Amino acid sequence: MRAVHHLTLPRALHPGAWWLWALCMAVAASRTRNPVLLALILAVTGFVVAARRSDAPWAHSFTAFLKLGLLVIGVRVVLQALLSTRSQGNTVLFTLPQIPLPEWAAGVKLGGEVTAEALMTALYDGAQLAVMLCCVGAANALASPRRLLKSLPAALYEMGVACVVALTFAPQLVTDGRRIRAARRLRGRTRASFRTTAMPVLEGALDRSVELAAAMDSRGYGRTAHAPRAQRRLTALCVLLGLLGILLGVYALLTDSMSFPFAAGALAVGVLLAVGAMAIGRQRVARTRYRPDPWALPEWLVVAAGAVAAGAMVTAAARGVHGLLLDGPLVVPPVPWLPVIGVLIGLVPALAAPPLKKAVA
């Protein structure tokens, strides 16, 4: 067995594996509004993040996404309380002063009676979205999007470089802006204007990008692209269309908003287009890759764990297993055993993903 297949050999897991696993967990969350299952999914992703994240700056993003999730729940509940109507239930908790609205807004009610049913529904809906956000946060914490971009297929290389450069420039713009705002004080000015803030920042960014372009040119960027421009554009277009098709297919399959044959068709065409274009694209690119992240047994295990979790939930939902959706907002949530086991399998990466390299003391 090659060394990369060992589960205990310290190395960084392929970023693609982390993202696939996290997206699978998000899919699992999208199938249920049962608070027990949602809490379980959150706990599973949180545990894996705690077990396998590095000390890189982006590794703290899980907390940020958690806060964002809480905000989503809060906004949802407050809005529901303001717009609540009796149609959702009859357990009135308290009554807000009602604001009279003009004639044209006849269907909308602002304030008035707030029912427990409405609040609980909003809470569960918000929680679902929050947990899905946290799954993306987990992927962010475990593998930065920048590392993911590095393992982009060769046909998308140019686009990947553009994204990486943009990711570097964005924080730089913020520091520039701060510095220039501080400098305004030195001119005795208190008020900001486009001329004194945005202009210097933009000028600086432009200077920097020209310099970066010169540096990239002198370091051989773009030297190996022998393909004519038209062909290059066509490949990129095919890849993009393919990805769009895949996206559309997956979305349609998950939300049941389109008929099954259409969704499956879009998915198939998308996969075909993307794979074909990438195969053609790979032939013309003579670039090599420095220490590419390997895809070995741990990666397969991590992705499989996510797939099992998502699969269990999707199947359960399709079969109409009792407990994924609550009978009513105020019942005690049941604990369906099949989805619970499925979600718990999502814990596997905490063990299957190799530990991180420790800095040599």
Add this chain to the structure above:
Amino acid sequence: MIEFDRVSVTYDGATEPALRDVSLIVPEGELALVIGRTGSGKSTLLRAINGLVPHFTGGTLSGRVLVDGRDTREYRPRDLADVVGMVGQDPMAGFVTDTVEDELAYSMESLGIAPDVMRRRVEETLDLLGLADVRDRALASLSGGQRQRTAIGAALTSHPAVLVLDEPTSALDPQAAEEVLAALQRLVHDLGVTVVLAEHRLERVIQYADRVIEVPGGAAAVSTGLPAERMVTAPVAPPVVELGRLAGWSPLPLSVRDARRAAVALRRQLDSAAPVRSVAALGDELARCADLVVGYGNVMALRGVSLSVKAGEVVALMGRNGAGKSTLLNTLVGILPARSGTAVAAGTDPHRMKPAQLVKAVGLVPQEPADLLYAATVADECSAADSDFKVPAGSCRALLERLAPDVALDQHPRDLSEGQRLCLALAVVLCGAPPLLLLDEPTRGLDYGAKRRLVAILRELAAAGHAVVLSTHDVEMVAEVATRVMVLAEGELVSDGDTAEVIAGSPAFAPQVAKILAPLPFLTVGEVADALDRAS
């Protein structure tokens, strides 16, 4: 290795060529040093070597540039990437990736070098440049010297025969500059790389050069020669050379070591003499810090600094990059608040003051002078400054005339040379006539002429009753202008005293004259000339 054959470069829209009729040859394995004023065409010359001029910048190049037998007319910069490694002025601006190892591998990836070869070369380069400890670190977290070495490493991994560097040490503190120069030295000696290097800080590099290429700018011709020969007549020269000329040594020493061996007689002659230093007439206290603590987040940039600066003083603030120099200056103008302790500038708490009143009490020229400049032309900038500072129209322009008479009023501030831009920012700040003037690294990118003018301006201001505090890495400038030196380390004030006391004994901060004449207390060539005059 590099051959310029009657090369002239004219940029689009320019009336005068940036380079005129340059013919020169740099043989393999040499370190060639390009010198000349700012704006004289050094960068154009360097960028013509790998074809960035004219392929990237535009303009017209006549004549022929041959690098390792390849004509830049036929090869684009990217096609020369395996022959010429290019390191720009600001390493951060040229980084494409975000960690050291990835950055080193980037050019090899573009060239399509096999993965096992790449891996080996990255490891070799890490060792060669002493970067093994920081291989996984993010580029943004590196120190200035480490960044510059990473940039050099990134250019080296594709094994180019020629390495071109544009002012590699201008932003570095003396220690980091030593590191970078030692690395370059190794490349030339052990690997036979041909290095072409532009640098203003001759005192740092002249001793390593095999050949000097002088780009005088304007209509004068570019000429080459051996360093020792060129230095006899060169209009700008490092202190070691000026001392050698003064003492009439032949051959002219270029390094401190050679000069020290030649200076035995001079030291004996000066034995009984002492340098005469004018004592600054001290006035009121203009800046005071007591137990000042300043931090960003949970990083403490200043930890308990106490100091006092009086009118008439020129105080140099020295220390490593990141020691807290800029933080101290920013606190004195109230950009940063004090966590505890007090900072008083011109009798007031700067953080509480309204900007309009603050600028009349204390002025700061920031590290990036362009941050202060908003207008589209120099003339507009001057009139905007007049109205900002509520002074009679024309005041700023009059100040600028005195500081830099050659600035064209219809130019865009970003098109000015570093020195001119600094003078413009200085003129803007001086409009408010602040009693306390702060300058954050004003000598970056300044040539000797501009530096000399800056020294004269600062002396004049101090004599007129201003207090000046400048942070700088330039020890020669400190020896010339400062009456007092403060050294910061890790946010603490580690020494504070007369210039001679603080810098003469320090291995890192001693100016060349002090090193050559130690243990005699001389700091500058001017002082030595003065002492010799009095003796005869």
